[in-house]
Amino acid sequence: MATPAAKAAVKALRPIGGKQIFLPEHIIKMVRPKDNQPPNLATFSVPLTFNKFDIRDYLFHVYNVEVTAVRSFVNQRRLQKKFRIHAWYRPQAGKMMIAELVKPFVWPQLLGVTEREEFDYKQFYTMETEQDKMNDESDLRKWGRIKPRDLAVTQDVSLMRKQAKLFMEDPASWAFGGLRSTEKWREVEVDVKLDKKR
Amino acid sequence: MATPGALRPSMGAALQICRASSTRGIIAPTRTVTSRAAARPAFCPSAQAASLSTTPALLRRHKYIGARVTRDNNKKRGESVLRRTGTRWRLSMSDEPLPQPVKPEELPPIETDPDHGLWQFFQNRNSIANPPLKDAEHGRAWTVEELRYKSWEDLHKLWWVCVKEQNRIATAMWERQNRQLGYGDAESDTRRKTVKATQKAIKHVLTERFYAWEDAVELAKSDPEIDLSGDGPAFTPKEYLEEEVPGLGSGEEVAREEVKANGSDVATSSTPDSSTLLSATSSEQKTAPTI
Numbered sequence: 001m002a003t004p005a006a007k008a009a010v011k012a013l014r015p016i017g018g019k020q021i022f023l024p025e026h027i028i029k030m031v032r033p034k035d036n037q038p039p040n041l042a043t044f045s046v047p048l049t050f051n052k053f054d055i056r057d058y059l060f061h062v063y064n065v066e067v068t069a070v071r072s073f074v075n076q077r078r079l080q081k082k083f084r085i086h087a088w089y090r091p092q093a094g095k096m097m098i099a100e101l102v103k104p105f106v107w108p109q110l111l112g113v114t115e116r117e118e119f120d121y122k123q124f125y126t127m128e129t130e131q132d133k134m135n136d137e138s139d140l141r142k143w144g145r146i147k148p149r150d151l152a153v154t155q156d157v158s159l160m161r162k163q164a165k166l167f168m169e170d171p172a173s174w175a176f177g178g179l180r181s182t183e184k185w186r187e188v189e190v191d192v193k194l195d196k197k198r
Numbered sequence: 199m200a201t202p203g204a205l206r207p208s209m210g211a212a213l214q215i216c217r218a219s220s221t222r223g224i225i226a227p228t229r230t231v232t233s234r235a236a237a238r239p240a241f242c243p244s245a246q247a248a249s250l251s252t253t254p255a256l257l258r259r260h261k262y263i264g265a266r267v268t269r270d271n272n273k274k275r276g277e278s279v280l281r282r283t284g285t286r287w288r289l290s291m292s293d294e295p296l297p298q299p300v301k302p303e304e305l306p307p308i309e310t311d312p313d314h315g316l317w318q319f320f321q322n323r324n325s326i327a328n329p330p331l332k333d334a335e336h337g338r339a340w341t342v343e344e345l346r347y348k349s350w351e352d353l354h355k356l357w358w359v360c361v362k363e364q365n366r367i368a369t370a371m372w373e374r375q376n377r378q379l380g381y382g383d384a385e386s387d388t389r390r391k392t393v394k395a396t397q398k399a400i401k402h403v404l405t406e407r408f409y410a411w412e413d414a415v416e417l418a419k420s421d422p423e424i425d426l427s428g429d430g431p432a433f434t435p436k437e438y439l440e441e442e443v444p445g446l447g448s449g450e451e452v453a454r455e456e457v458k459a460n461g462s463d464v465a466t467s468s469t470p471d472s473s474t475l476l477s478a479t480s481s482e483q484k485t486a487p488t489i
Contacts, residue, residue, distance in 0.1 A: 023357055023401070029368040030319040032326075032377070039308050042316060045372065062362070063315035106310045110377055111325050118329030119380025128378075 002064040010066060017057045026050065028058065031096070032107055039104035048074070048095045055097050066102040073097075318362060319369045327370035330382035339395035345403045353400050360397050364390065 010016070029045040037043075042065075046055055052070035059065040077091040113121060139145055166173065277283050284292075321328040345353060367390045374382055418424040425432055 022354065024361060025397075026361075027368045028365050029372045030316065030365075031369075031372060039310075045368075059315070062358070063318055065315040101316075103311055103314060104308050105314055105316045106308050108323060108326070111379060115325075116380050118325075118331070119327075119374075119382055120330075121378075121380040124378075124380040 007060075007064075010060070014066070014068070016060055017053055019057075026058075028055075032110070039106045040101050042099050042101055042105055044097050044099065046095050046097050048093065050095060050097070052097065055099060059099065065099075067099045068102060069100040071098045071100075319365060321366050321370050325379065326373040327379055327382060327386070330385040333370075333382055333385040333389055336389055336392060339392045340399050342399045342402045345399050346406070348403075350404075353403065357397065357400055360393050360400075363393050367393070 026047050026049075028047075031043040031045055033041065033043055044055060052072055056067045056070055059067055073096055075094045075096060077093060079088050079090050081088055136147065273286065277286060317323060320326050321333075327333075340356070345356075348356070367386055371383065371386050373379065374386070415426075418426055423433060423435055425434070
């Protein structure tokens with residue numbers, strides 16, 4: 001644990017700032033890492049005013065976590081329209097920082113869909129999908145835009161889907177031009193034996 | 199090492215002959231390990247038949263064991279990356295076996311320290327965000343009235359408890375929304391607002407204390423017992439009992455008035471020490487806030 005002696009030892013080992021802040025109002029979120037991100041990297045969403053030294057000292061003093069290096073980047077937000085006013089504006093950017101930890105930290109696995117009963121996931125999912133569908137329909141009514149996924153499925157597309165499914169089930173059954181099947185394919189040309197004596 | 203200097207050229211010559219007879223053409227001269235092994239006289243049957251000369255005739259530019267006959271002075275002739283010949287010269291790590299790469303899934307799993315500080319960012323080690331029913335299990339915020347009796351140390355500690363709770367709630371909110379865990383945003387937001395109210399109350403109390411301190415300074419300027427110059431003691435109390443002056447009231451009343459005047463400094467002087475406060479906090483917890 002963080003005894004004063006242990007903290008002093010760490011301070012002697014690596015640089016730690018001495019600026020005192022008594023009543024901070026920053027909110028720092030820890031963010032689930034991307035796939036294949038090594039466990040010695042931890043990602044945080046921080047206020048725009050934060051710098052690398054700030055998060056290093058913050059993590060050390062508040063959470064007793066040692067950090068060797070920090071990378072930071074700012075995510076610009078997408079342009080949005082104001083509700084009903086339809087004026088374009090850009091929401092404030094968000095800053096994220098990736099800290100290299102001394103002690104690795106592996107995130108717990110994401111809860112499966114069946115394990116989210118306590119969050120009432122089933123109802124949540126149904127409502128979300130319904131809402132999306134309604135939004136799409138209203139868009140269609142308003143602007144007449146049809147999304148590509150809602151375009152009518154032609155016969156060609158359905159046939160290609162069927163073939164793709166068959167191919168995924170058994171890749172060996174595939175040949176150029178279609179499915180290799182004895183019933184469908186029969187030899188048309190027959191070898192003719194020529195009399196060599198002539 | 200103990201070999202006399204005169205013997206060395208002859209030994210080199212003998213080894214040269216061995217190498218020439220045993221590894222000719224088959225083994226590349228760059229493979230110094232094999233050529234060395236083959237060059238040992240014990241494994242070389244033709245060593246006895248070869249003529250042995252003590253003259254330094256066989257000494258050439260390259261004196262090391264396994265050196266080939268050179269036609270030019272190119273030290274690197276025959277070395278190729280494509281054919282993986284390796285270097286002509288024996289390197290310090292030539293005998294070191296190269297490590298074999300391991301697939302990430304075959305590596306042993308990395309165990310996280312159960313006392314790792316970053317666990318404090320999670321409400322729940324299993325699902326990061328608490329389910330809504332559990333999230334709603336919290337008391338009310340601390341009121342200004344309750345916090346007025348707390349010392350600065352206690353308020354400061356409580357503030358940092360609030361900061362950590364805010365971080366926990368924000369992390370859970372991010373996880374719930376970005377990973378589509380399900381419902382629970384409303385409960386989380388209520389919790390956040392409760393914490394925020396506590397923080398607001400703390401600032402309220404501290405502001406009150408600051409105003410009280412300002413007023414006390416103003417009063418002290420006109421108080422003969424208090425010296426604000428910074429030289430000598432700041433407070434020199436007068437004698438408790440003063441001579442009664444007819445028409446001005448008793449000495450006790452005067453003293454009481456003085457206490458009242460100094461009483462604006464109550465915030466720090468009248469607060470009990472932190473140990474009693476902490477015990478009061480723990481007993482209050484059944485009814486009072488958990489945040």
